[in-house]
Amino acid sequence: MQNQEQINQLKNTVQDLLDEAKKQGATAAEAGLSQDNGLSVSVRLGEVETLEYHCDQGLGVTVYFGQRKGSASTTDLSPASIKETVSAACSIARFTSEDSFSGLPEQQLLATEFHDLELYHPWDVNADKAISLATECEDAARSFHPEISNSEGASVNSHQGIRVMGNSLGFLQGYAATRHSLSCSVLAQRGDSMQRDYWYSVARNALHLESAVSIGNKAAERTLRRLEGRSLSTRQCPVLYCAETASGLLGSFIGAISGGNLYRKSSFLLDALGSQVFPEFVRIHEQPHLKAALGSAAYDGEGVATKPRDIITGGILQGYVLGTYSARKLGMQSTGNAGGVHNLTIDPGTLDFDGMLKALNTGLLVTELMGQGVNMVNGDYSRGAAGFWVENGQIQYPVEEITIAGNLKDMLKNIVAVGNDVDYRGNIRTGSILVEQLSIAGE
Amino acid sequence: MTDLLNLVRQAVLTPSGLQDGDIEKIMNCLLSASVDDADIYFQSSHSESWVMEGGIIKEGSHSIEQGAGVRAVSGEKTGFAYSDRIELPVLLEAAGNVKAIVRHGQQAQMGIIKTAKWPRYYPIVNPLPSLATNQKIDLLKTVDSETRKLDPRIEEVIVSLSGTYENILVANQDGSLSADVRPLVRMNVSVIVEENGRREQGSMGGGGRSDYNYFIEQDRALNYGKEAVRQALVNLEAGEAPAGNMTVVLGPGWPGILLHEAIGHGLEGDFNRKGTSAFSGRVGERVASDLCTVVDDGTLPGRRGSLSIDDEGTPTEQTILIENGILKGYMQDKLNARLMGVKSTGNGRRESYAHLPMPRMTNTYMLPGQHDPQEIIKSVKKGLFAKNFAGGQVDITSGKFVFSASEAYLIEDGKITSPVKGATLIGNGPDVLTKVSMVGNDLQLDSGVGTCGKDGQSVPVGVGQPTLKIDGLTVGGTSV
Numbered sequence A: 001m002q003n004q005e006q007i008n009q010l011k012n013t014v015q016d017l018l019d020e021a022k023k024q025g026a027t028a029a030e031a032g033l034s035q036d037n038g039l040s041v042s043v044r045l046g047e048v049e050t051l052e053y054h055c056d057q058g059l060g061v062t063v064y065f066g067q068r069k070g071s072a073s074t075t076d077l078s079p080a081s082i083k084e085t086v087s088a089a090c091s092i093a094r095f096t097s098e099d100s101f102s103g104l105p106e107q108q109l110l111a112t113e114f115h116d117l118e119l120y121h122p123w124d125v126n127a128d129k130a131i132s133l134a135t136e137c138e139d140a141a142r143s144f145h146p147e148i149s150n151s152e153g154a155s156v157n158s159h160q161g162i163r164v165m166g167n168s169l170g171f172l173q174g175y176a177a178t179r180h181s182l183s184c185s186v187l188a189q190r191g192d193s194m195q196r197d198y199w200y201s202v203a204r205n206a207l208h209l210e211s212a213v214s215i216g217n218k219a220a221e222r223t224l225r226r227l228e229g230r231s232l233s234t235r236q237c238p239v240l241y242c243a244e245t246a247s248g249l250l251g252s253f254i255g256a257i258s259g260g261n262l263y264r265k266s267s268f269l270l271d272a273l274g275s276q277v278f279p280e281f282v283r284i285h286e287q288p289h290l291k292a293a294l295g296s297a298a299y300d301g302e303g304v305a306t307k308p309r310d311i312i313t314g315g316i317l318q319g320y321v322l323g324t325y326s327a328r329k330l331g332m333q334s335t336g337n338a339g340g341v342h343n344l345t346i347d348p349g350t351l352d353f354d355g356m357l358k359a360l361n362t363g364l365l366v367t368e369l370m371g372q373g374v375n376m377v378n379g380d381y382s383r384g385a386a387g388f389w390v391e392n393g394q395i396q397y398p399v400e401e402i403t404i405a406g407n408l409k410d411m412l413k414n415i416v417a418v419g420n421d422v423d424y425r426g427n428i429r430t431g432s433i434l435v436e437q438l439s440i441a442g443e
Numbered sequence B: 001m002t003d004l005l006n007l008v009r010q011a012v013l014t015p016s017g018l019q020d021g022d023i024e025k026i027m028n029c030l031l032s033a034s035v036d037d038a039d040i041y042f043q044s045s046h047s048e049s050w051v052m053e054g055g056i057i058k059e060g061s062h063s064i065e066q067g068a069g070v071r072a073v074s075g076e077k078t079g080f081a082y083s084d085r086i087e088l089p090v091l092l093e094a095a096g097n098v099k100a101i102v103r104h105g106q107q108a109q110m111g112i113i114k115t116a117k118w119p120r121y122y123p124i125v126n127p128l129p130s131l132a133t134n135q136k137i138d139l140l141k142t143v144d145s146e147t148r149k150l151d152p153r154i155e156e157v158i159v160s161l162s163g164t165y166e167n168i169l170v171a172n173q174d175g176s177l178s179a180d181v182r183p184l185v186r187m188n189v190s191v192i193v194e195e196n197g198r199r200e201q202g203s204m205g206g207g208g209r210s211d212y213n214y215f216i217e218q219d220r221a222l223n224y225g226k227e228a229v230r231q232a233l234v235n236l237e238a239g240e241a242p243a244g245n246m247t248v249v250l251g252p253g254w255p256g257i258l259l260h261e262a263i264g265h266g267l268e269g270d271f272n273r274k275g276t277s278a279f280s281g282r283v284g285e286r287v288a289s290d291l292c293t294v295v296d297d298g299t300l301p302g303r304r305g306s307l308s309i310d311d312e313g314t315p316t317e318q319t320i321l322i323e324n325g326i327l328k329g330y331m332q333d334k335l336n337a338r339l340m341g342v343k344s345t346g347n348g349r350r351e352s353y354a355h356l357p358m359p360r361m362t363n364t365y366m367l368p369g370q371h372d373p374q375e376i377i378k379s380v381k382k383g384l385f386a387k388n389f390a391g392g393q394v395d396i397t398s399g400k401f402v403f404s405a406s407e408a409y410l411i412e413d414g415k416i417t418s419p420v421k422g423a424t425l426i427g428n429g430p431d432v433l434t435k436v437s438m439v440g441n442d443l444q445l446d447s448g449v450g451t452c453g454k455d456g457q458s459v460p461v462g463v464g465q466p467t468l469k470i471d472g473l474t475v476g477g478t479s480v
């Protein structure tokens, strides 16, 4: 297999980096290397707009001199550059402080089993084929309804790459992965009201992509339903986060239990281990070894083995999200999360989207959030929003130019239901989430 | 100017042995198709960063990014390829791929002819060696220890310092070669304070197109620490923020992020050429009260958002966006300017050689008005005074924008009273400035911290404004 050959070649380069680090006096080192190729095509108003060929590479090295560390990276993989990069990292390590928590992971935590996670599915898509697919997608959106007035285009992206990492404990691994996507964004106009929305599909395997026509139709549908949005008067009401916005809510939760925020005491969930963070019916777990999933990985950014595990059981926090350094700072062990979580999943409930609307009864359905507005230190939450006003489980009219506010600690506890309308397009897999009560500010 | 060109040639081309003749070869390959525009963008950038945390120098890193991007444009079509290997065969292949997007046409020949002269707005300097490493470490340590001394409630101080030395060279199809050396430095102090179990944060930083001495001059670095602590302590006292539509007074400087989000993005040429912006087709119309004049200005000396030339080799300028409330024009790159029949305003920017240029802001600010800021506060019976902000976002089509206050106070009976928690403010871009009823005489630019994201590309930008009074903006607090 050509890939295996290339992986082996890159492994040699990583080994060269590690050897060079040792030669320059480092007591330990870690190195990583990546190479990516890709094609993106966008079509707008039926004409090709851009054709882009991507070709990226980079390497990074971290060296330790005892417990002082230094890092360096470059896009140049030549032997001369390897030498220079290692020496840049070493000269930095002469100035950083002794840090008793720094260093490579514990040997026994490093991954030793490497099952094929089926992350590599090359797509024989050339520019012409990509153009016709994007055209088909945009055509579907533009012909969907006469009020679809303009387009930002449809695009096809196909990327494949190889990642290799190693450290001076003898870990040296690499894998190939692909990622393909198809997206579409159109505008609609009615009187003075102009709106834009989009839809996309992304997968490791192009066969798993949603059809071009379906993506185009959804983009058009989502744009049309936003026309003539209005603000709401300031009030308190229950809020239903659609699946795409719900993943942001869980993302904030993950941020709050991440090692970096915990040891810096900049989290609203300090010392929450073993306590009730969500209502009893909630289970949240990581599934790092799912085949062909977007967030799958056999090991984390430091080579530590990833493991399927529960983060929330019965609403109670079972574990933090830790890399080696933050784990040591907290007197714990790495959870294999250097670089983040892997296919974080909240167990879906029994209600589909319509059922969730009925559960909301009267309140706000949020389909878009704007701005940052999340304070990790104290959990204060205030974000711009757009969506729909719902009465008796029925969507009444689109809503925009409002904010929703509350405190994340309360919001997580006050989750009423989780839908089974799961969005599989990201690293966080959730259905829609209903939160009991939030403050809405509007006109 | 030829000195500058030679300097950049040395930094960007010499390491890979590329000559002017090679650039001609690549360009001539592109020009064998019928193109409206073609360019080759070479970039070499060296950067470093240092972080002090928990009282120790915790991290240091160094990175080198270099490569070239090759682009051909015909009508509205763009072909683009890039490589991190600046080698003739690689770039010729890239050019061959790229021109496939356009019809084959006349055989044009390009010869490198000239380099134009243009003013420079920042020094030709490599900031990385501007302080010796131990001086950088000393600076971090001093800021850390001086900041910790300021208040017993301080729990944690994080100080970071970073610098970039970037060389760019743009070859255009008319044979012109333009070069720029772009230094950029940035420093930040963030603190966590704790009192009776309540924890709050504060953060302040700055920088610009300069070297590290910038932070030592005028005690800037130490002042970042003081300001971060002041903000954090204010937040310890903050009560629930109000919710609803009310009069909002925005402080001078960084709150100018309002202009960036509410109108700046909506006035970028690409959205307006395509008719997807809430401002499309509105040049000559009133979009703000007559107190408002807003410009985008890449020519401010040493500012974070400034550029001597943009990433297409066009010299930057001061572009008037809104004059006395009337929309005057858009920010343009070459492609969108050509398609709209206007001149590029020097706003064609790209994150790196691996990204396509598009119209982007530089430093966007509002010119000062007549009012004393005290008078402005005095005129408000009940409202919100927002002094500092985190970030913002805009939907350019619907015009709705948000920006999040990180330090705010109630105004009651013409006086600034108690601090309130951070809250997101939301409004409608095309009409928010029509509600500006007072403009202060205290124009300030931000301290040099802004980064703007668009289509996944980040570029450094600046904002600024005088104190502004807006008669009605939605404040997203929790207290109804």
Ligand SMILES: [Zn+2]
Pocket (backbone or CB within 6 Å): B260, B265, B451, B452, B453, B454
């Ligand atoms: Zn921006």
